[in-house]
Amino acid sequence: MTNRTARIAFAAALVLGALPLWVSRVLPMVDLPQHLYLISVLHRLEDPTTLYPALFAARHELTPYLGYYYLVSALNWLFPLEVANRVFLTAYVVGLPLGMAFLLRSLGRPSWPALLTLPLAYGDSFGWGFINYLAALPLTLLCCGLFVRALTDVPHRIRQAMGLAACLVAVLLFHVQAFGFLAFGLPWLLFTTPVPEDASARGFVARLRPRVAALAGVVPGVTLFLAWVVLRFGNPPDIQPGAPWKAWGPTFSPQNLAWKGFEQNRAEFFQVLANTFHDGSDRWALYAVGLVAAVGWGLGLLRPGTLREGPVARWRLLGLGVLALALYFLLPFDIRGYVYYLNTRYAHLAAALLVASMPATRVGWRRPLCLAAAACALLVAFVMGRGFRDFAEEAREWDVLADVTGNRPKVMGLVFDAGSSVVRFPVFLHGAAVLARERGGVPNFTFATTPHSPLRYRDAVPPTFPSEWRPQQMDYATPEIAEWMPPDADVRRLMEQVAALAGSPLALSAPQRQEQVRQKVLDAARAYFTPEVRQRYARRLWRMAAFFEATGRPPQADMARAEARRLFHGVEEPYSRFAETLFTKVVVLAAAGAQAQSATGAPTAGEPPAPATSERRSPGGLILP
Incomplete structure (x- = not known):
């Protein structure tokens, strides 16, 4: 395969991989509205036509998120904000395979x-909008490559070490988790990478001398990291057990x-x-990449090419993948108050390193494998582009x-349903930030409350509910509402259906029977809550909200009003928790009564003793003749 053909295939694959970012007007990323809002505030912090100067101030501290926010803010001088952000995301998507190639x-x-890493640029971290971490991944791969070259590229060691120093600092300024991976990955490369001088070196000092440049290249990044640790962990933690975004105890x-x-x-x-x-x-593109990788591994083992790595060095890339995989399995999910969604983020890095670590095959097989890998990018462009446009x-x-919305x-972000019919993530969760950014205002919740933000509130944080609003957590067991029951006719009808399930000849597992009971409850609630009944209960809940407020229960008042609005305006999905609970407690009360009667051995009123039976049943529970 000629260099020209390889470069054309590689470039075409990069264009296709980034194409979904440009065919959709809006990108489905949960935290993106919050990120764009903070960048807008940072860019217009002195703009008197907005609320920004009165509410926010720059946080003049070293934080690992500075890279993304300040770089996109700088691009915002050249492009509109959303275009500037797409340019940045494009650099990330094409940067992941380019960094791996380097x-x-x-x-x-x-x-x-x-090229097999292109589909891995999207996925869980992309859907959640962890842009800072994602942007650090190409730089992480670049750091590993520069570190190896600072060891092996004898004529240009100093230049490679200087590039390593700058790149490692950049990694820290984007996200500390990627820097944490390098804390294990660079020592692994140090001990497994031979240098040309090793053949004639005698003693520890002689072996250390050619490695000094690479070691010196990590000093600026490590120094900056230690300074950040002192600043971040030197402050006493704000311990608030059970509160979101706060520590629940010592670190x-x-x-x-x-x-x-x-x-x-x-x-x-x-x-x-x-x-x-x-x-x-x-997942189509992921399956395609897996197939190509499996073929590549098979050919690399059965038809290996010329080995340019020694018996130890050949395990370097696979070892990096195993290290990332170990971080995925061994680290906690959250360190509350400091780092969230910790271990799961390493999945994409581990997968990218592992899929690229296949042994080299013969030169003749590389052309079809490269073309097959480039074809996977075509699948990425089609599937992701179509889905992003549907979400838009x-x-x-x-x-x-x-x-x-006024200026x-x-x-106040009272989002009833943050979910989407297209994507799996709650992408409408931070919709209030979209409206506030469009008109120079402020939402009730912003990332300026977090210590890694480049901004802070000038005064006290505006009062709001903790983190995201969750109307589904309304406690309908308040003494006043707990007594509300459906009409007797609907209660009898539901209990007949539940009793029929209990006497079903099918041998159902406990989870299956529970799911069927819940479905009967939902069916009963949907049948009862006609538009007229919805409005009746909406007015009742609205009056109850006033009562809760008068009796010193503001959370219950807020939730009652929210549910009243849902019922009155006919919001269907997610289905009303209040309506479901109204019928669920009928089943719960009946089950509690049956349990009490069975404990005393008394049959239910009007129930005859159970007759003896000689029925024969199949292993599945069907009655046999």
Whole structure:
């Protein structure tokens, strides 16, 4: 395969991989509205036509998020904000395979497997909008490659070490988790990478001397990291047990760490690599990449090419992948008050390193493998582009709301349904930030409350509910509402259906029977809550809200009003928790009564003793003749 053909295929694949970012007007990323809002504030901090100067001030501290916010703010001088952000995301998407290609070439390997990382640029971290971490991944791969070259490229060691120093600082300024991976990855490369002088070196000092440049290249980044640690962890933690975004105890205490078990991590590993769309279409590209990688591994083992790495050095890339995989399985999910969603983010890095670590095959096989890898990018462009455009149509509601929003608004984000019919993530969660940014106002919640933000509130943080609003957590067991019951006729009808399930000849498992009972409850609630009944209960709940407020229960008042609005305006999905609970407690009360009667051995009133039976049943529970 000629260099020209390889470069054309590589460039075409990069264009296709980034194309979904430009075919959709809105990108489905949960935290993106918050990020764009902070960048808008940072860019217009002195703009008197907005609320920004009165509410926010720059946080003049070293934080690992400075890279993304300040770089896109700088691009905002050249492009509109959303275009500037797309330019940045494009650099990330094409940067992931380019960074992998640079690392592969630094290790003396063919670069075509780097194309297999393109689908991994999307997925769980992209859907959540962890842009700072994502942007650090190409730089992480670049750091590994520069470190290897600072060891092996004898004529240009100083230049490679200077590039390493700048790149490592950049990694820290984007996200500390990527820097944490390098804390393990660079020592691994140091001990497994031979240098030309090793053949004639005698003694420790002689072996150390050619490695000094590479070691010196990490000093600025490590120094900056230690300074950040002193600043960040030197302050006493704000310990508020149970509060979101706050520490629940000392930093590494058991109550401050949230873990996911090994089985859960194992089950989620492949899911988080491609979990964007409800229809699962984004997994097509992942399957295609897996197929090409499997063929590449098979050919590399059965038809190996010329080995340019020694017996130890050939394990360097695979070892980096194993290190990332170990971080995925061994780290906690949250360190509350400091780092969230910690271990899961390493899944994409581990997958990218592992899929590219295949042994080199013969030169003749590299052309078809490279073309097959480039074809995977075509699948990425089609599937992700189609899904992003479908979401953009769904998100047009934001435009309608923005048109009727006044200037300098204060927006309360009471989002009834943050979910989407296209993507799996709650992408409408931070919709209030979209409206506030469009009109120079402020939403009730911003990331300026977090210590890694480049901004802070000038005065006290505006009062709001903790983190995101969750109307589904309304406690309908308040003494006043707990007595509300459906009409007797509807109660009898529901209990007859539940009794029929209990006497079903099918041998159902407990979860299956529970799901069927819940479905009967939902069916009963939907049948009863006609538009007229919805409005009746909406008025009742609205009056109850006033009562709760008068009796010193503002959270219950807010939730009652929210549910009243849902019922009155006919919001269907997610279905009313109040309506479901109204019928659920009928089943719960009946089950409690049956349990009490069975404890005393008394039959239910009017129930005859159970007759003896000689029925024969199949293993599945069907009655046999």
